[in-house]
Amino acid sequence: xxxxxxxxxxxxxxxxxxxxxxxxxxxxxxxxxxxxxxxxxxxxxxxxxxxxxxxxxxxxxxxxxxxxxxxxxxxxxxxxxxxxxxxxxxxxxxxxxxxxxxxxxxxxxxxxxxxxxxxxxxxxxxxxxxxxxxxxxxxxxxxxxxxxxxxxxxxxxxxxxxxxxxxxxxxxxxxxxxxxxxxxxxxxxxxxxxxxxxxxxxxxxxxxxxxxxxxxxxxxxxxxxx
Amino acid sequence: xxxxxxxxxxxxxxxxxxxxxxxxxxxxxxxxxxxxxxxxxxxxxxxxxxxxxxxxxxxxxxxxxxxxxxxxxxxxxxxxxxxxxxxxxxxxxxxxxxxxxxxxxxxxxxxxxxxxxxxxxxxxxxxxxxxxxxxxxxxxxxxxxxxxxxxxxxxxxxxxxxxxxxxxxxxxxxxxxxxxxxxxxxxxxxxxxxxxxxxxxxxxxxxxxxxxxxxxxxxxxxxxxxxxxxxxxxxxxxxxxxxxxxxxxxxxxxxxxxxxxxxxxxxxxxxxxxxxxxxxxxxxxxxxxxxxxxxxxxxxxxxxxxxxxxxxxxxxxxxxxxxxxxxxxxxxxxxxxxxxxxxxxxxxxxxxxxxxxxxxxxxx
Numbered sequence: 001x002x003x004x005x006x007x008x009x010x011x012x013x014x015x016x017x018x019x020x021x022x023x024x025x026x027x028x029x030x031x032x033x034x035x036x037x038x039x040x041x042x043x044x045x046x047x048x049x050x051x052x053x054x055x056x057x058x059x060x061x062x063x064x065x066x067x068x069x070x071x072x073x074x075x076x077x078x079x080x081x082x083x084x085x086x087x088x089x090x091x092x093x094x095x096x097x098x099x100x101x102x103x104x105x106x107x108x109x110x111x112x113x114x115x116x117x118x119x120x121x122x123x124x125x126x127x128x129x130x131x132x133x134x135x136x137x138x139x140x141x142x143x144x145x146x147x148x149x150x151x152x153x154x155x156x157x158x159x160x161x162x163x164x165x166x167x168x169x170x171x172x173x174x175x176x177x178x179x180x181x182x183x184x185x186x187x188x189x190x191x192x193x194x195x196x197x198x199x200x201x202x203x204x205x206x207x208x209x210x211x212x213x214x215x216x217x218x219x220x221x222x223x224x225x226x
Numbered sequence: 227x228x229x230x231x232x233x234x235x236x237x238x239x240x241x242x243x244x245x246x247x248x249x250x251x252x253x254x255x256x257x258x259x260x261x262x263x264x265x266x267x268x269x270x271x272x273x274x275x276x277x278x279x280x281x282x283x284x285x286x287x288x289x290x291x292x293x294x295x296x297x298x299x300x301x302x303x304x305x306x307x308x309x310x311x312x313x314x315x316x317x318x319x320x321x322x323x324x325x326x327x328x329x330x331x332x333x334x335x336x337x338x339x340x341x342x343x344x345x346x347x348x349x350x351x352x353x354x355x356x357x358x359x360x361x362x363x364x365x366x367x368x369x370x371x372x373x374x375x376x377x378x379x380x381x382x383x384x385x386x387x388x389x390x391x392x393x394x395x396x397x398x399x400x401x402x403x404x405x406x407x408x409x410x411x412x413x414x415x416x417x418x419x420x421x422x423x424x425x426x427x428x429x430x431x432x433x434x435x436x437x438x439x440x441x442x443x444x445x446x447x448x449x450x451x452x453x454x455x456x457x458x459x460x461x462x463x464x465x466x467x468x469x470x471x472x473x474x475x476x477x478x479x480x481x482x483x484x485x486x487x488x489x490x491x492x493x494x495x496x497x498x499x500x501x502x503x504x505x506x507x508x509x510x511x512x513x514x515x516x517x518x519x520x521x522x523x524x525x526x527x528x529x530x531x532x533x534x535x536x537x538x539x540x541x542x543x544x545x546x547x548x549x550x551x552x553x554x555x556x557x558x559x560x561x562x563x564x565x566x567x568x569x570x571x572x573x574x575x576x577x578x579x580x581x582x583x584x585x586x587x588x589x590x
Binding site for chain 1: 227228230231234235237238494495497498499500501502503504505508583584587
């Protein structure tokens with residue numbers, strides 16, 4: 001009898017409450033979620049549904065109020081800021097809606113910065129070269145973000161996110177700032193990364209067409225998965 | 227990679243980088259110019275004292291090393307000194323301040339020339355009329371004077387009769403009797419310069435003077451010149467320390483302002499670094515390194531500006547001020563600018579390091 005592999009992400013009873021002055025905002029109200037390695041999951045929901053908060057907690061950018069969050073066996077819920085910084089460095093790659101490239105560095109240096117922060121050698125061959133070819137940005141690496149199109153910037157951001165071969169790629173509205181054509185390119189790239197390199201991806205989106213690229217779609221509303 | 231980011235950031239906002247570096251440079255120039263002026267002017271006094279050609283100086287009781295205005299030596303003392311054994315030549319001077327660091331010196335031309343070897347006239351010749359003044363080349367350049375022009379001081383107009391090479395005692399010379407009368411110091415001297423017959427008799431003559439002239443300050447010329455230093459002139463060192471203190475404060479303000487603005491501008495970038503897993507120490511390190519680069523670039527600029535300051539002084543006020551280049555103070559001035567810059571970068575750096583990644587990423 002084969003043993004079921006442990007999920008890459010295992011979230012149990014996750015709550016997150018913000019305090020804005022005297023107002024208490026319950027952004028997550030008991031989220032349970034399991035994601036297997038190699039899955040491509042889309043999390044959909046309207047504004048205020050808690051999907052961005054879930055993104056931040058899973059990425060170690062915010063702490064949980066209650067509940068447990070296990071990523072690749074590491075429990076984020078009891079971690080200090082420093083420990084969560086280490087999780088971001090070692091296990092998670094981020095792709096943001098606004099690309100978030102460092103404007104003063106070239107595309108290549110943006111990617112190298114992620115390698116440097118992770119303390120990994122700045123290799124340009126093998127897997128790295130293949131992924132760049134897949135992303136189709138190999139010829140644009142010397143350019144600064146301001147001379148790249150939105151689609152190119154997002155592809156560089158994806159390259160930066162996967163350069164350290166993270167266990168989890170988190171994408172927050174990756175096509176939110178792109179036109180239809182570039183959106184499709186980026187979504188296909190994410191699917192290729194998932195299918196060809198086995199990259200686990202969790203994508204936040206409110207766009208059903210984008211969500212359709214994922215294996216599984218999870219809907220959120222009022223801080224819960226519905 | 228951090229250094230690459232630091233340089234890229236500084237290049238990205240190059241106008242601010244240049245202005246901040248220049249502001250840091252100005253404080254370095256301020257330190258080096260003040261120190262250079264202190265050393266230069268004292269060194270110049272020493273050099274000009276050497277130019278008299280004397281072996282011994284006699285100063286009035288209670289006078290300070292660089293005090294110029296006290297004319298308390300009775301003139302008859304000069305006759306007494308001239309008669310002492312081994313005294314070859316003795317000449318007296320009277321110094322009268324004419325505003326700022328400037329003064330006019332009364333000399334008895336014959337004995338002064340005998341001792342110093344005489345003036346080398348670039349233009350004109352010695353004074354013959356009671357309204358004539360001899361000036362040196364620096365004073366002439368500073369005041370754009372030629373022979374035949376008139377200079378005004380002591381509420382009178384003086385015709386420039388001669389322009390001499392600098393390096394002999396003073397910048398402006400009048401006949402001693404005339405200056406004594408005009409400055410209400412008739413029969414009084416500020417200093418007596420003595421040349422001995424043989425150098426081996428120097429100490430014997432000094433010992434004799436000390437015995438015969440109790441209370442008077444007797445120096446060999448070398449001793450006198452060695453005493454004209456920053457360490458021996460009251461107030462110079464505290465003044466330099468005050469300038470250093472002001473420089474640290476100015477450097478702190480400049481870099482604080484620059485870095486604080488940089489942190490505000492780069493809030494989003496700080497968020498990106500944090501999302502990538504950068505530690506607070508790394509974020510702080512980026513800001514501190516930027517401050518160090520600003521301070522180092524500023525220090526180099528400041529050192530170069532010191533040469534500009536010296537040129538300006540030599541061009542416009544060579545008769546009043548003398549500035550030397552003080553390379554041994556370059557590391558100190560650089561250290562001061564580094565200290566100010568690091569202090570100025572600490573709070574903005576700390577603020578950046580503590581920035582919440584989510585808030586930073588959503589910063590518009």
